Structure formats: structure tokens, C-alpha cells
Amino acid sequence: xxxxxxxxxxxxxxxxxxxxxxxxxxxxxxxxxxxxxxxxxxxxxxxxxxxxxxxxxxxxxxxxxxxxxxxxxxxxxxxxxxxxxxxxxxxxxxxxxxxxxxxxxxxxxxxxxxxxxxxxxxxxxxxxxxxxxxxxxxxxxxxxxxxxxxxxxxxxxxxxxxxxxxxxxxxxxxxxxxxxxxxxxxxxxxxxxxxxxxxxxxxxxxxxxxxxxxxxxxxxxxxxx
Amino acid sequence: xxxxxxxxxxxxxxxxxxxxxxxxxxxxxxxxxxxxxxxxxxxxxxxxxxxxxxxxxxxxxxxxxxxxxxxxxxxxxxxxxxxxxxxxxxxxxxxxxxxxxxxxxxxxxxxxxxxxxxxxxxxxxxxxxxxxxxxxxxxxxxxxxxxxxxxxxxxxxxxxxxxxxxxxxxxxxxxxxxxxxxxxxxxxxxxxxxxxxxxxxxxxxxxxxxxxxxxxxxxxx
Amino acid sequence: xxxxxxxxxxxxxxxxxxxxxxxxxxxxxxxxxxxxxxxxxxxxxxxxxxxxxxxxxxxxxxxxxxxxxxxxxxxxxxxxxxxxxxxxxxxxxxxxxxxxxxxxxxxxxxxxxxxxxxxxxxxxxxxxxxxxxxxxxxxxxxxxxxxxxxxxxxxxxxxxxxxxxxxxxxxxxxxxxxxxxxxxxxxxxxxxxxxxxxxxxxxxxxxxxxxxxxxxxxxxxxxxxxxxxxxxxxxxxxxxxxxxxxxxxxxxxxxxxxxxx
Numbered sequence: 271x272x273x274x275x276x277x278x279x280x281x282x283x284x285x286x287x288x289x290x291x292x293x294x295x296x297x298x299x300x301x302x303x304x305x306x307x308x309x310x311x312x313x314x315x316x317x318x319x320x321x322x323x324x325x326x327x328x329x330x331x332x333x334x335x336x337x338x339x340x341x342x343x344x345x346x347x348x349x350x351x352x353x354x355x356x357x358x359x360x361x362x363x364x365x366x367x368x369x370x371x372x373x374x375x376x377x378x379x380x381x382x383x384x385x386x387x388x389x390x391x392x393x394x395x396x397x398x399x400x401x402x403x404x405x406x407x408x409x410x411x412x413x414x415x416x417x418x419x420x421x422x423x424x425x426x427x428x429x430x431x432x433x434x435x436x437x438x439x440x441x442x443x444x445x446x447x448x449x450x451x452x453x454x455x456x457x458x459x460x461x462x463x464x465x466x467x468x469x470x471x472x473x474x475x476x477x478x479x480x481x482x483x484x485x486x487x488x489x490x491x492x493x494x495x
Numbered sequence: 496x497x498x499x500x501x502x503x504x505x506x507x508x509x510x511x512x513x514x515x516x517x518x519x520x521x522x523x524x525x526x527x528x529x530x531x532x533x534x535x536x537x538x539x540x541x542x543x544x545x546x547x548x549x550x551x552x553x554x555x556x557x558x559x560x561x562x563x564x565x566x567x568x569x570x571x572x573x574x575x576x577x578x579x580x581x582x583x584x585x586x587x588x589x590x591x592x593x594x595x596x597x598x599x600x601x602x603x604x605x606x607x608x609x610x611x612x613x614x615x616x617x618x619x620x621x622x623x624x625x626x627x628x629x630x631x632x633x634x635x636x637x638x639x640x641x642x643x644x645x646x647x648x649x650x651x652x653x654x655x656x657x658x659x660x661x662x663x664x665x666x667x668x669x670x671x672x673x674x675x676x677x678x679x680x681x682x683x684x685x686x687x688x689x690x691x692x693x694x695x696x697x698x699x700x701x702x703x704x705x706x707x708x709x710x711x712x713x714x715x716x
Numbered sequence: 717x718x719x720x721x722x723x724x725x726x727x728x729x730x731x732x733x734x735x736x737x738x739x740x741x742x743x744x745x746x747x748x749x750x751x752x753x754x755x756x757x758x759x760x761x762x763x764x765x766x767x768x769x770x771x772x773x774x775x776x777x778x779x780x781x782x783x784x785x786x787x788x789x790x791x792x793x794x795x796x797x798x799x800x801x802x803x804x805x806x807x808x809x810x811x812x813x814x815x816x817x818x819x820x821x822x823x824x825x826x827x828x829x830x831x832x833x834x835x836x837x838x839x840x841x842x843x844x845x846x847x848x849x850x851x852x853x854x855x856x857x858x859x860x861x862x863x864x865x866x867x868x869x870x871x872x873x874x875x876x877x878x879x880x881x882x883x884x885x886x887x888x889x890x891x892x893x894x895x896x897x898x899x900x901x902x903x904x905x906x907x908x909x910x911x912x913x914x915x916x917x918x919x920x921x922x923x924x925x926x927x928x929x930x931x932x933x934x935x936x937x938x939x940x941x942x943x944x945x946x947x948x949x950x951x952x953x954x955x956x957x958x959x960x961x962x963x964x965x966x967x968x969x970x971x972x973x974x975x976x977x
Binding site for chain 3: 524530549693708
């Protein structure tokens with residue numbers, strides 16, 4: 271039974287933690303990062319790892335409309351009614367940071383149509399290192415970079431690398447081929463991020479997404495507490 | 496009574512109500528080769544301003560004046576034969592409603608949100624928003640008329656890599672026409688819903704339907 | 717001398733499955749003739765003599781009422797050509813079409829094109845009031861200028877209300893003196909023939925046809941009610957008619973299938 275229409279409630283303007291009926295809404299986690307770093311693959315792997323225990327939905331923010339949503343649909347990581355695409359007018363960072371209205375609609379539509387949900391993953395369109403999610407949209411954010419994008423990215427920092435709640439350094443299996451130094455990336459990331467966690471993943475291996483999935487499970491436990 | 500600064504807040508392109516993802520029909524016009532340069536953009540904007548721009552501005556002015564928003568919403572449906580554009584208008588109306596209620600909460604906005612949970616037509620919501628912000632019908636009409644041309648101009652800068660100075664100059668040169676359309680819209684609103692203009696643009700309607708079926712596009716409309 | 721004239725049609729069901737025309741009044745240049753209908757259930761009226769009207773300053777009107785249960789089809793023998801008036805002070809002409817369709821009644825309003833000749837000024841309005849179970853087929857075509865000629869000023873408004881509520885409201889303004897941009901990339905894109913075909917049918921309450929393109933400059937769109945509108949632009953009248961004829965054929969077939977379902 272799902273009675274709330276969040277858009278009707280006087281308080282429902284942003285990332286209020288409670289639904290209008292007082293129950294706790296789904297945890298919203300944003301996944302951002304540069305083009306090609308593996309955001310969509312990470313989302314797909316997270317859905318597979320978590321969908322049996324949690325009720326999940328995904329919002330994609332494509333640069334060219336529904337490509338990422340189509341990928342998730344093709345790979346059947348979730349039923350189609352649990353995946354919504356937001357169009358961003360050639361400006362993916364605007365849709366997740368400056369004007370989050372379309373993403374909030376999508377998030378609430380999902381809770382209305384398939385809810386109650388435990389977790390909504392909001393995937394940004396591939397963008398630059400400064401793209402971060404508004405706190406009005408998500409409760410926590412993951413920034414995904416990859417070793418092939420250059421092992422100096424953690425050193426360069428930027429809001430995504432520096433402030434994301436979790437930094438994922440993906441495609442570690444490629445490190446030997448592209449000459450990336452994983453230890454250096456880990457040191458630089460720690461230097462930029464202090465106590466904030468960093469994980470290394472290779473989604474080609476079995477359960478390669480486990481470090482990210484574990485972190486999400488911990489956030490879910492905190493959220494439900 | 497009214498505050499000019501409130502109008503600036505509402506008309507600001509950064510007002511978070513979803514407009515940035517829409518090209519106002521400019522994307523299909525660029526693809527069809529109908530917009531290739533600043534002159535074409537000016538031509539497109541002028542046509543849009545005098546058609547859907549005027550119609551929308553008058554709906555907004557009427558809502559700002561206090562006419563029944565549900566009747567205006569119905570009038571907007573009748574003036575929007577394209578289902579793609581009706582969908583866009585309601586989606587943007589819903590997004591604007593969210594921003595409006597966070598910035599200028601009002602019982603009238605809440606009542607419309609309650610009556611149209613999937614969104615009312617954006618100009619109607621904008622008119623009520625203007626009202627809630629202490630603005631008048633002419634302000635609401637100005638705001639909507641300006642949106643009718645600023646959206647395509649911004650989009651064409653991205654789509655054609657058009658020189659942004661040229662695009663802004665196009666908008667500046669439209670200022671007298673914008674003032675005239677806003678005035679006409681506000682005047683029409685004083686004569687009731689049936690007197691509101693219904694100026695339409697066949698190409699915008701047809702190309703909106705085509706665009707909504709594109710598998711790959713940069714803008715939602 | 718300018719003309720003010722109204723032609724009137726009233727169609728009633730005769731109780732034996734056919735429709736009679738107790739009122740069939742010609743007015744000025746608009747002469748009405750009862751003509752042979754290909755469908756026995758319909759009365760048919762043809763407007764003749766409008767090919768050189770209205771002239772500037774003329775005020776012409778046609779009123780057609782299909783009373784409850786009546787079925788009537790109105791067409792015209794030739795295109796209507798808006799022409800400049802005599803002298804510089806003739807002023808614009810007006811042409812008002814008033815349609816009303818009762819419960820269970822059906823009106824087909826299928827005139828030939830309206831041609832806006834160079835130098836003419838015409839304000840045309842079409843208003844249709846429909847009962848909730850009324851059916852309406854309506855075609856409007858505007859041709860901007862005769863062969864090889866630039867256009868006059870033509871403004872139109874089409875307003876359709878169903879059960880007292882607005883269903884469709886469309887206004888156009890083309891030609892010299894019309895607001896800027898009318899011929900540009902948002903409105904006509906240089907096309908010289910523009911037309912609309914409207915089908916209002918209570919059968920669409922059960923499912924209105926899906927929107928679709930009928931070529932690069934024509935679209936079929938379901939309205940926010942049991943009605944479908946085809947909007948088309950073309951280089952000339954003949955090409956426009958071909959698109960609208962094809963659409964009409966398809967739509968009538970779809971609505972028939974819905975009613976028989």
C-alpha cells in the first residue's frame with residue numbers, strides 16, 4: 271500500500287528524509303564520474319548484488335537521452351518499471367546539481383509507481399571532474415573514476431574526487447596495460463580525501479563490485495537505523 | 496506593491512524548474528536545417544514568440560490575475576494539440592510547482608498541486624507563482640514571453656556552437672517585440688478565459704511530435 | 717458595395733433513418749444546394765458561388781446545425797478566394813462559420829480550400845459547439861496566394877467546444893501585417909498551403925489513435941479529448957489535399973472499427 275504523493279505535500283520540496291505519511295523514504299545514492307569510467311556497469315553490478323535483499327530502482331541521466339537506461343534494460347538488471355531516464359539538455363551536471371527538479375520528479379515517480387523502495391540509485395551522465403550531486407537530491411554520492419583515465423586523476427582532485435562519500439577507482443584489471451600505478455592512486459586519493467573511503471574495483475571478476483556493495487549495505491543499515 | 500527583484504528571481508534561467516533540458520523546438524529545427532545561424536534563430540524566436548509565446552503568456556497573465564487555474568489548464572489543453580507538447584507542459588509545470596512552493600509557498604499553489612498531481616500546464620503554474628511572489632499579470636506575461644525565446648537561444652548555442660554573444664544579441668533585439676507580446680497577453684487576460692489568444696505554430700506542433708520519437712536527442716523537447 | 721450575408725442550414729433526423737433539411741437558406745454570394753449524397757443516411761449540401769468572395773469589407777457567415785440524430789455533410793463546389801475590396805477603404809472581410817452538432821448527430825464540414833489572394837484581408841472564424849455524443853469531421857485548408865502570387869493577410873481562428881468545454885482552440889495569422897515570424901522556421905517554414913483535419917468521435921473515448929507523423933511536415937495528434945487533429949503543411953494545395961485525404965480515409969476506418977468493436 272502506497273498512499274503518499276510526495277509532490278502534494280507542503281514539505282516535499284527536496285530531499286526530505288520522510289515521506290509525507292511519516293515513513294522513511296528510500297535512501298538515494300548518486301553515482302557520478304567521467305565518461306566511460308564504468309558508472310553504468312557499476313550500477314548494473316550493484317543492482318545484481320543487492321536486488322534480492324532490497325527493493326531498488328534506478329534513475330539515469332543520459333547525455334543523449336536513454337542510452338544508459340537502455341543498457342540496464344537490455345541487461346535486465348531490474349524490471350523496466352524500476353528504471354527511469356531523465357533527459358538533461360546537453361548539461362548533465364545541471365540536472366544533478368543546479369536544477370534537480372527533473373531528477374526529484376523521477377525519484378518520486380518511482381516511489382509512487384513501484385515503491386516502497388529501500389534504495390534509489392541516481393546515475394549522472396558522464397561529465398567532468400567537477401560534477402557533484404546536490405544534497406537536495408541524494409543522501410550520499412559515489413564518484414567513479416578508472417585507472418585508464420590516467421593515474422594522476424586522484425592527485426588533481428576536484429570536487430568529485432575530494433568530497434564524494436565513496437571514491438571508486440575502477441578497471442584495476444587494466445592497470446598493467448595502461449601503465450597506471452595503483453599504489454600512487456591510493457596515496458594521492460588518501461591525501462585528497464582524508465578519512466573518506468576509497469575502493470578499487472574490477473567489474474570483470476566475479477563479484478568485482480563487492481567493495482561498493484558492502485559500502486552501500488552499510489549506508490542502508492545506517493539509513494534504516 | 497510588486498517587487499521587481501522577485502521578477503528577476505523568477506525569470507532567472509537558473510531558477511531550478513527544469514527549463515534547461517528543453518530547446519523549445521529548436522533541436523528539431525536545427526536538425527531539419529531550418530536554423531543554421533543567428534539570423535535563423537532570430538526568425539525562429541520571433542515566430543515562436545508571436546504564437547505559443549503569446550498564448551502561453553496570456554495563460555500566465557490570466558492565472559496571475561486570479562482566473563480559475565483549472566479552467567485555464569483546460570484552455571491550455573485545447574491550445575496544445577500536440578500530445579508531446581502537452582506532456583512537456585505538464586512535466587515542466589510540475590517541476591516549476593516544486594520550485595515555486597519552496598520559494599513562494601501559497602495556498603493557491605498547494606491547491607493546484609493537489610488538483611493536478613501530475614502537473615498543470617507550466618504557464619498556469621507560472622502565473623500562480625508570480626501571484627504568490629507578489630507579481631502582477633504583466634510580470635507573469637513578460638516572464639513567459641521571455642522563456643519562449645530564451646530557451647531556444649540557449650539551446651542553439653549548445654546545438655550549433657553558436658557564438659553566445661550573437662545569441663544574446665538576438666534576444667536583446669527581440670526586446671520591443673517581447674514587451675509588446677507581454678502587454679497584449681496581459682490585456683487579453685483582463686477580458687476572461689474565452690478571450691485569451693490561441694495563436695498556434697503548425698511547424699512547432701509537427702516537429703515536436705517528430706522530436707519526441709527520436710531515439711537519440713540532446714534535449715527533452 | 718460590400719455585402720453582409722448569412723447562409724443557414726438546419727438538418728433534422730426525419731425519424732426514418734434519413735435526414736431532412738427544413739432550413740436551407742442561401743445568403744449573398746453563398747448559395748446552398750441540396751446535392752446527391754453517396755451515403756443515403758446523410759443529407760448533403762454543397763455551397764456554390766463562393767469562388768469570388770469574400771471581397772474586402774464583406775461580412776459573410778454560414779450557420780449549420782445538425783439537430784439530435786441528424787447526419788449531414790457540407791462541401792463546396794470550388795475554392796473560396798479572398799479578394800481585395802473595391803477601393804482603398806474597403807477594410808478587411810470577415811467570414812464566420814458557426815457549426816452546432818446535437819446528441820448522436822454527425823456533421824461533415826468539408827469545404828474546398830480558402831485562398832488568400834494578394835492584397836486581400838480576411839478574418840475567418842470557425843466555431844463548433846458539439847454535444848457530448850456528437851460526431852464532427854472538419855477540414856480547413858488555407859492557401860497563401862494564387863498560383864505564383866504572394867499572399868494577402870489571412871487570420872483564422874478555429875474553436876471547438878464539446879459539452880460546453882473547450883476541446884480545440886487554434887489561431888493563425890499569415891501575410892503582410894501579420895505578427896513577425898509567420899513565414900519562418902517555427903510557424904510555416906516557407907510552406908504555402910496549411911491545413912487541419914479534425915475528427916471528433918465519442919468512440920475515441922475507448923481509445924484515441926496514437927500520435928504519428930504523416931510525412932516530414934504532417935502529424936496526426938490525439939487531442940485531450942475523444943478527438944484527433946491532423947496538421948499538415950505543404951508546398952501547394954494539391955499536395956496538402958493528398959495528405960489530408962489519406963488521413964481522413966485512415967481515420968474514418970479506425971473510428972468505424974472502434975464503433976463496431
